[in-house]
Amino acid sequence: xxxSGRKRLSSVGLASAxxxxxxxxxxxxxxxxxxxxxxxxxxxxxxxxxxxxxSAESGLGVLTFMPERSYSGYDGTHRFIVPVAVYDSADxxxxxxxxxxxxxxxxxxxxxxxxxxxxxxxxxxFFVTVKKPGTITLTATSQGKRATSTITVADYAxxxxxAGEARYENGSGGDPPCTDCHVNxxxxxxxxxxxxxxxxxxxxxxxxxxxSTSGFPIKIDNQAGGHQWTxxxxxxxxxxxxxxxxxxxxxx
Numbered sequence: 001x002x003x004s005g006r007k008r009l010s011s012v013g014l015a016s017a018x019x020x021x022x023x024x025x026x027x028x029x030x031x032x033x034x035x036x037x038x039x040x041x042x043x044x045x046x047x048x049x050x051x052x053x054x055s056a057e058s059g060l061g062v063l064t065f066m067p068e069r070s071y072s073g074y075d076g077t078h079r080f081i082v083p084v085a086v087y088d089s090a091d092x093x094x095x096x097x098x099x100x101x102x103x104x105x106x107x108x109x110x111x112x113x114x115x116x117x118x119x120x121x122x123x124x125x126f127f128v129t130v131k132k133p134g135t136i137t138l139t140a141t142s143q144g145k146r147a148t149s150t151i152t153v154a155d156y157a158x159x160x161x162x163a164g165e166a167r168y169e170n171g172s173g174g175d176p177p178c179t180d181c182h183v184n185x186x187x188x189x190x191x192x193x194x195x196x197x198x199x200x201x202x203x204x205x206x207x208x209x210x211x212s213t214s215g216f217p218i219k220i221d222n223q224a225g226g227h228q229w230t231x232x233x234x235x236x237x238x239x240x241x242x243x244x245x246x247x248x249x250x251x252x
Contacts (some may be wrong), residue, residue, distance in 0.1 A: 164242030
């Protein structure tokens with residue numbers, strides 16, 4: 001039985017509040033940047049020259065994990081990675097997982113930490129490679145402070161990945177393959193750097209309806225129906241699985 005809908009969405013970051021904002025564009029055909037810093041559209045008010053905010057490196061702010069909640073999957077065959085960041089930590093930062101058998105943690109850096117507005121993302125980034133399904137709890141500690149983040153890991157059947165790869169690479173039912181747009185850095189990022197804060201159901205809805213999680217239709221140049229694809233149930237579930245297995249973009 002086929003699931004049909006309209007065609008798709010866009011992205012900017014990974015934090016719950018910030019990641020939610022990025023979801024407004026997780027699938028739109030444009031470029032993206034990876035950052036956990038929340039945008040503030042309000043103009044800054046002069047403060048007579050006094051710096052009232054501690055620097056991100058000072059350790060004087062609130063130790064923060066971003067995102068606080070994210071999603072991934074596991075199928076026993078492919079690699080699934082979730083990128084996370086910690087803000088306002090000192091050099092003694094330690095990031096651990098509640099069950100060492102559930103995940104591996106590796107420090108990473110942004111390819112370009114300078115944002116388009118000229119500010120610098122001072123987060124300390126990590127790749128979390130999941131090793132089994134379930135709920136993973138990460139804990140960051142620094143200077144006596146503590147913050148946590150959870151990753152909900154779905155248990156995927158191995159065949160899902162193959163179905164997703166085939167739809168992604170080859171297209172189906174007259175619809176083009178995803179690689180027509182999403183190759184070689186073109187179009188919006190839909191790797192875990194952009195999708196990790198959305199659960200499987202939300203990603204599936206975006207694929208089949210073309211409506212972003214913010215409620216706006218995703219438009220594509222020269223595509224009358226926008227980002228709305230007709231997929232079988234197996235293709236839909238496979239695409240969710242395949243996208244979760246992509247290497248997170250924007251890191252080195």
